[in-house]
Amino acid sequence: MLAATITAADPADPLAGLRVGDHPEPAVPEGWSLVEVRAASLNYHDVLSLRGHGPRNAPFPRVLGSDVAGVDESGDEVLVHALVGDPAWTGDEVLDPRISMLSDFHDGGLAERIAVPSRNLVAKPAELSFEEAACLPTAWLTAYRMLFVLAGATEGTTVLMQGAGGGVATAVILLGRAAGVRVWVTGRSEEKRSRAVALGAAAAFEPGARLPERVDAVIETVGAATWAHSMKAVRPGGTIVVAGMTSGTNPPLDIERLYLANLRIVGTTMGSRHDLEGLVKMIVDHGLQPPIHEVIPLSETRAGFQAMVDGHLFGKVVARPE
Structure with a gap:
């Protein structure tokens, strides 16, 4: 499948470690779900990873992207809470000592498909497009x-x-x-x-x-x-x-x-799944629409990251698998 991956980190030239090309299909462990990605927005977390600010033992290569909206195996339209933690943790997810973001230790959403914990799925409201929904999780x-x-x-x-x-x-x-x-x-x-x-x-x-x-x-x-x-x-x-x-x-x-x-x-880092549900409700209740700078094909992810590095954005850049 097509994906945007980080193959190495370079503080001076962050895009040197970015590769857009073929990547293995995701494995789906028990308790996880496969999501067909309809839209994924670029996030500065990805740029920091490309600069070498990610976890020291994060693997290469791995798929970038923490903002994802798509369709799950049941055909439901969903957005993905991007924090992956210990299934046994019962408190606020952001305080879980084992918490990580999608694209740190698990492949992210700048791909055609992504595997995520089933508990991370949040219903996408019909009022939001996939592109708008993909702006929300980070x-x-x-x-x-x-x-x-x-x-x-x-x-x-x-x-x-x-x-x-x-x-x-x-x-x-x-x-x-x-x-x-x-x-x-x-x-x-x-x-x-x-x-x-x-x-x-x-x-x-x-x-x-x-x-x-x-x-x-x-x-x-x-x-x-x-x-x-x-x-x-x-x-x-x-x-x-x-x-x-x-x-x-x-x-x-x-x-x-x-x-x-x-x-x-x-x-703070991100927010809890409960916070995400509150955010989605507020957006629907007030009729808000996340500003989108540009929607690009997934194959053009490099150009989107270049615009982010250059600071030439107002709103989010969203990538769509072709």
Whole structure:
């Protein structure tokens, strides 16, 4: 079958280890299901893997892609919760010490078919296309958990989203607006700032700009380049929720402001299956449509990743098996 795989990691040239070509059909262990992929969106997690930020003992080659929508063996339309953990774990999946994402130790969804634990299947609502549904399991789920579970955003609160054009950013804007949250964003280009406002952001600022007032929470996925601004932007008692580091790790931490302002810094990875079900319900209830930058054939996955590496995206890139 056709698949996009990682064959090696290269921090300087991430696409050097990307191969789009024939790959063995997936094995389907007991308790797992085979899904015919109808759409799979590209995610920055894939780029990090190609740069060498994946688990040290992750195998090569393996299929990339953690965002999948398709049809299961019973003919049901489904989307896939992308966290694979210990079947015996009974708590929140994100806290399972054995948890991993699809494409880390198990083949991901940038392929014609994928095998996943049957418990990871969530019904796809008829209101969403396969392409739209494939945007949800990673970026949109992360945004939902960051906003509502960890930041506690409610109607009337103000949230700053660092970055204006990626999958998490566009999800935060649309989910926040639907819940009555005032969402501010930062963006490096005037085009992305304008598109964010058109999408529903209350205001857009240049990176590092002085804000009209401090915010209740900051959604942080950029890392080193925006961290100092995030620390200054949040009000006393506010929260910074972290789920990424696209600009690099280990930014300086203003410990004095952290304790004097009683700030809360919370990390998260994705969200639980319960969170995904809540996200799907919210999208249907509010008639939301995930912004899609482009739909491409699976065979053109390299071009999609190149656009992601170059930063020329607003919304998600979705690949479809031909």
